[in-house]
Amino acid sequence: MTALDPPAETAGTRTGHLDRIAEVPVWRHRIPVGHGVVTPGTEDTVAELDRLQIPLHLDGQRVLDVGCSDGYYSFVCEQRGGTVTAIDDESSFLGGDERRNGLRTASDLRGSTIDYRVADVHDLATASVAGPFDLILFVNVLYHLENPVLALRQLAEVARPGALLVLKTYYRTDVRVWVRGRCLGFDVMPAPKWWFFPGTELGGDPTNWWAPNRAGLAALLEATGWSHRFTGRWRDRLYLHARRTHA
Numbered sequence: 103m104t105a106l107d108p109p110a111e112t113a114g115t116r117t118g119h120l121d122r123i124a125e126v127p128v129w130r131h132r133i134p135v136g137h138g139v140v141t142p143g144t145e146d147t148v149a150e151l152d153r154l155q156i157p158l159h160l161d162g163q164r165v166l167d168v169g170c171s172d173g174y175y176s177f178v179c180e181q182r183g184g185t186v187t188a189i190d191d192e193s194s195f196l197g198g199d200e201r202r203n204g205l206r207t208a209s210d211l212r213g214s215t216i217d218y219r220v221a222d223v224h225d226l227a228t229a230s231v232a233g234p235f236d237l238i239l240f241v242n243v244l245y246h247l248e249n250p251v252l253a254l255r256q257l258a259e260v261a262r263p264g265a266l267l268v269l270k271t272y273y274r275t276d277v278r279v280w281v282r283g284r285c286l287g288f289d290v291m292p293a294p295k296w297w298f299f300p301g302t303e304l305g306g307d308p309t310n311w312w313a314p315n316r317a318g319l320a321a322l323l324e325a326t327g328w329s330h331r332f333t334g335r336w337r338d339r340l341y342l343h344a345r346r347t348h349a
């Protein structure tokens with residue numbers, strides 16, 4: 103898979119770039135911004151890119167990156183020819199002075215034309231996020247949502263018929279067995295199930311609300327207008343590609 107390249111042309115200086123990056127309090131993604139500078143994120147986005155299997159060629163396609171954070175996957179889609187709208191409600195920062203993603207800074211330094219909006223996926227109309235989109239990235243966001251059914255319906259509304267949804271989420275296996283301190287999980291139940299975390303039960307993070315089993319995720323997609331195929335599993339994350347079925 104092609105990872106994200108530095109921008110072809112870079113204005114400014116290395117010191118100027120480092121100063122701009124230091125103004126952003128928290129970086130999640132490692133984004134090359136030119137002059138040999140890479141943003142100091144912690145997520146292994148290159149390995150993740152392999153697991154997500156985002157199409158390599160996006161010429162002429164409109165892309166929506168939901169919960170984009172610093173925008174690594176948005177920049178990848180732009181590099182692959184897509185016209186990208188990226189949204190995030192910036193809830194991961196839980197308010198306060200440090201409430202901001204690094205996307206604006208990275209976009210500026212890369213000379214990107216990504217359209218970034220602070221928006222809630224439950225309410226795309228308020229932010230004037232209008233389809234139709236050909237590709238929707240929904241990466242590690244589902245379990246943060248108060249209303250997954252509403253969100254998937256909203257995305258179906260702005261998806262072109264046949265559009266591709268690339269989804270990764272935290273989920274729970276039906277059976278867990280510990281062998282020599284290692285947890286082995288198995289997806290065995292045909293019945294949909296969702297765990298609810300009204301407080302900080304999941305990872306101490308109050309923005310975590312729901313986790314499905316594999317059947318629960320499949321049922322959610324079927325109920326909201328998507329046909330899917332699972333593409334992989336890595337630790338406690340499940341990956342799938344879904345297509346918008348005709349309304």
Ligand SMILES: C[S@@+](CC[C@H](N)C(=O)[O-])C[C@H]1O[C@@H](n2cnc3c(N)ncnc32)[C@H](O)[C@@H]1O
Nearest residue numbers: 169170171190191192193194222223241242246
């Ligand atoms: C775990 S991060 C994932 C970021 C990125 N997609 C990735 O995989 O690296 C979840 C992101 O979704 C955003 N988010 C959470 N709830 C949201 C909502 N209702 N609407 C839009 N974005 C949301 C958070 O602010 C955060 O940036």
